Amino acid sequence: MASITTEEESKLLIVLPGDQLPESGLMEDSSAAHRLTLGPGLAPMDDDSITAVKAGILKHNAVGNRWWVESNQRRYVAAQGESIIGVVTGKSAEHYKVDIGASQPALLGVLAFEGATKRNKPNHNIGDLLYCRVSMANKDMEAELECMNPTTGKADGYGELKGGFVIKISLGLARRLLDPKNLVLRLLGQHIPFEMAVGTNGKVWVNSASAQHTILICNAIRNSEYLNSAECGAMVKSLVEKM
Amino acid sequence: MATPAFTFTPSTFQKLHPAEFFRRFTTEGVRPDGRLLDAFRPTTVHHGVISTANGSAMVRIGGTTVVCGVKAEVAEPKLDAPDQGYLVPNVELSPMCSSKFRPGPPSEQAQAVSEAINRVLKESKVLDLKDLCIEEGKAVWVLYVDAVCVAYDGNIFDAALAAIMAALKNVRIRKPTYQEGTIKVSGGSTATDENSFTLNLARTPLSATFAIFDTTLTILADPNVTEETISDGQISIALDETGQLCGVTKIGASSCSQSVMRDCVQSAKKRTQQLRDIMNQQ
Amino acid sequence: MSRLDRTRTSAHQLRPFFSSQNLLNRADGSAQFDFGESSVMCSVIGPAEVKLRDEKLDKATLEVVVRPLVGLPGIKDKAREQAIRETLEPLVLSGLHPRTGIQIVVQTMKDDGSILATAFNATILALLDAGIPLKSILGAVTCIVDSETNQILLDPTTQELANAKSTHTFVFDNKSSITSSPENKDQEEAVEVATLYSDSTGLFSEEEYFECAQICYKAVQAVHGFIRTAVQKKLEKEQQQIHS
Numbered sequence: 012m013a014s015i016t017t018e019e020e021s022k023l024l025i026v027l028p029g030d031q032l033p034e035s036g037l038m039e040d041s042s043a044a045h046r047l048t049l050g051p052g053l054a055p056m057d058d059d060s061i062t063a064v065k066a067g068i069l070k071h072n073a074v075g076n077r078w079w080v081e082s083n084q085r086r087y088v089a090a091q092g093e094s095i096i097g098v099v100t101g102k103s104a105e106h107y108k109v110d111i112g113a114s115q116p117a118l119l120g121v122l123a124f125e126g127a128t129k130r131n132k133p134n135h136n137i138g139d140l141l142y143c144r145v146s147m148a149n150k151d152m153e154a155e156l157e158c159m160n161p162t163t164g165k166a167d168g169y170g171e172l173k174g175g176f177v178i179k180i181s182l183g184l185a186r187r188l189l190d191p192k193n194l195v196l197r198l199l200g201q202h203i204p205f206e207m208a209v210g211t212n213g214k215v216w217v218n219s220a221s222a223q224h225t226i227l228i229c230n231a232i233r234n235s236e237y238l239n240s241a242e243c244g245a246m247v248k249s250l251v252e253k254m
Numbered sequence: 255m256a257t258p259a260f261t262f263t264p265s266t267f268q269k270l271h272p273a274e275f276f277r278r279f280t281t282e283g284v285r286p287d288g289r290l291l292d293a294f295r296p297t298t299v300h301h302g303v304i305s306t307a308n309g310s311a312m313v314r315i316g317g318t319t320v321v322c323g324v325k326a327e328v329a330e331p332k333l334d335a336p337d338q339g340y341l342v343p344n345v346e347l348s349p350m351c352s353s354k355f356r357p358g359p360p361s362e363q364a365q366a367v368s369e370a371i372n373r374v375l376k377e378s379k380v381l382d383l384k385d386l387c388i389e390e391g392k393a394v395w396v397l398y399v400d401a402v403c404v405a406y407d408g409n410i411f412d413a414a415l416a417a418i419m420a421a422l423k424n425v426r427i428r429k430p431t432y433q434e435g436t437i438k439v440s441g442g443s444t445a446t447d448e449n450s451f452t453l454n455l456a457r458t459p460l461s462a463t464f465a466i467f468d469t470t471l472t473i474l475a476d477p478n479v480t481e482e483t484i485s486d487g488q489i490s491i492a493l494d495e496t497g498q499l500c501g502v503t504k505i506g507a508s509s510c511s512q513s514v515m516r517d518c519v520q521s522a523k524k525r526t527q528q529l530r531d532i533m534n535q536q
Numbered sequence: 537m538s539r540l541d542r543t544r545t546s547a548h549q550l551r552p553f554f555s556s557q558n559l560l561n562r563a564d565g566s567a568q569f570d571f572g573e574s575s576v577m578c579s580v581i582g583p584a585e586v587k588l589r590d591e592k593l594d595k596a597t598l599e600v601v602v603r604p605l606v607g608l609p610g611i612k613d614k615a616r617e618q619a620i621r622e623t624l625e626p627l628v629l630s631g632l633h634p635r636t637g638i639q640i641v642v643q644t645m646k647d648d649g650s651i652l653a654t655a656f657n658a659t660i661l662a663l664l665d666a667g668i669p670l671k672s673i674l675g676a677v678t679c680i681v682d683s684e685t686n687q688i689l690l691d692p693t694t695q696e697l698a699n700a701k702s703t704h705t706f707v708f709d710n711k712s713s714i715t716s717s718p719e720n721k722d723q724e725e726a727v728e729v730a731t732l733y734s735d736s737t738g739l740f741s742e743e744e745y746f747e748c749a750q751i752c753y754k755a756v757q758a759v760h761g762f763i764r765t766a767v768q769k770k771l772e773k774e775q776q777q778i779h780s
Contacts, residue, residue, distance in 0.1 A: 027763070029671060029710045086583065515746075
């Protein structure tokens, strides 16, 4: 089995399922509490070893001795606190049923909106696009959503997305788009004004002044996944010039 | 330890935690049916149980019963093999033998067992298909080998292979005569060595199956149906009379070391010899 | 000794590997794996919704569909489906996705022998691409014992298979070597070989079987290494914007 060495911080540390984390690596900077936090892609096995269960890059954060595997996939698995984009597929007296691209539709309470009361609540129809937050996710239950910030009760940008266009991308690319320093979005912003919402479930909503611009932005985002910085710049440039 | 708040009867415990119930037995080296871990169930073989078939046999391994009939029919040979007959084995697992099988097209398990047996028969060259030729390019024998499970209690592969081999040994086919496009097969009077022939089998592969239980890799010889459902994987080993291997399959469960495989081969050698003795006695 | 396909010089040489991941647009994961002129494509969908009849309360339901090169799926493909499914079931951490289904479709693209081993390798690459949680990866290799020379030939072509006395397919996971430390690696005889899946047909002796297992085990290490490189290349490509 390939054991992992943490000597070279600069190089990407690729792990595959079955690779074990070295015990020494786990303990090196653990504080007196000897506490260890495992994130996605890592799991304790029957023989008490910590093993990678997904292929990806091993990441470590000294704060709280956190370890996780940064991996990419296309299928969404709901996780609490994430912002996602879903489509209303059904409604009942108490819940909307929302397709979020996971194995099961998620539930959104009709009162989980800013200022909603039994008398006065927003009305959404089947097919509406909603930007919401996962309020509860459990592997044995359907995920639950809300369209407000639970601490303030304010909408905070959550709610229906009107107009625009939605594309489906990989979850890894969606996470990278959320990075404020993201290259392709910065480059696009220099040429075209647009608004967008990125769901960690791989759905991206884009809206701009014209359909041509929206399609251009969507294509640029899709194309950027496997390009380096220089290629990305050239790609955006050629798209914008063709307009 | 504090006394538990409530207790179960053994049968309730078995229903709630079948694997844990079983583990309690295996750690003591026995199984719920009283067998030791390496013990096979009592086996009987009966030859010629179906008088209308060309050859037949019935094999019982514990609660599993398989009846096999061989029917010979005349057919045209394939263009690319004008002097070879056909051997068509088929294993049927109908709802008659267990409620776990549904009516309709053959289940995946039935197809997988049929294919496994077909490969053992074909790849270890049990029968020279040229022996089944009547007239080259015109007519050959097709042997339909149908093994029907009438009671299912696990280990269908061993039972079906043994029944098929016993039935093939039992086959007697009337000598045909080929005359200008028609085939005459003498009927009437009892079959004798003069008007009929038997199959010339190059070898008799028989198999032994083991279930792999638990992460501790406990090996259970000849699993019954409950043991099959809680086990993680199976090892099947087929051998001929000289101790030559005719097929090894290990499927499911976590990895299993070579020493475990070696033990299974040794145990399979003993078992198939014992099965051969039973088969030759009756 | 030169092999029948003339591209290889040694009996224990594998054909060149080729793989490609994430090539189907609509699947959650997909991959193609080639051993020379044998090629298999595999797609994975899941964890997704599952038919109520197949739903398992405590784990995901694995469904494997094997499609042949030509014609309709037959009994042989059913047997392969069972082999692949039962080998993957203990490997997939299906408890993390209860009441869901994972569908795996395996399609032969080109057949020049060793298809089952090629299919296993394509399947594991597709599962990695789909991000299905796994206990470990696996690698598969086929070998034959030649009927004339009694020599063990790795990764046989269709032509070589026709001349085989016995055929053996082995699958090993990447944890199966129980070597305690890297220093022991010189004593290769001491390597404890543990099989995940083994399928042998034909006529062979006990010694031949275990020799084949040893040789295939060594060959599978190359497959494991190749899978690691393939995944690494894909990840580096994804990450180059951030790290450049």
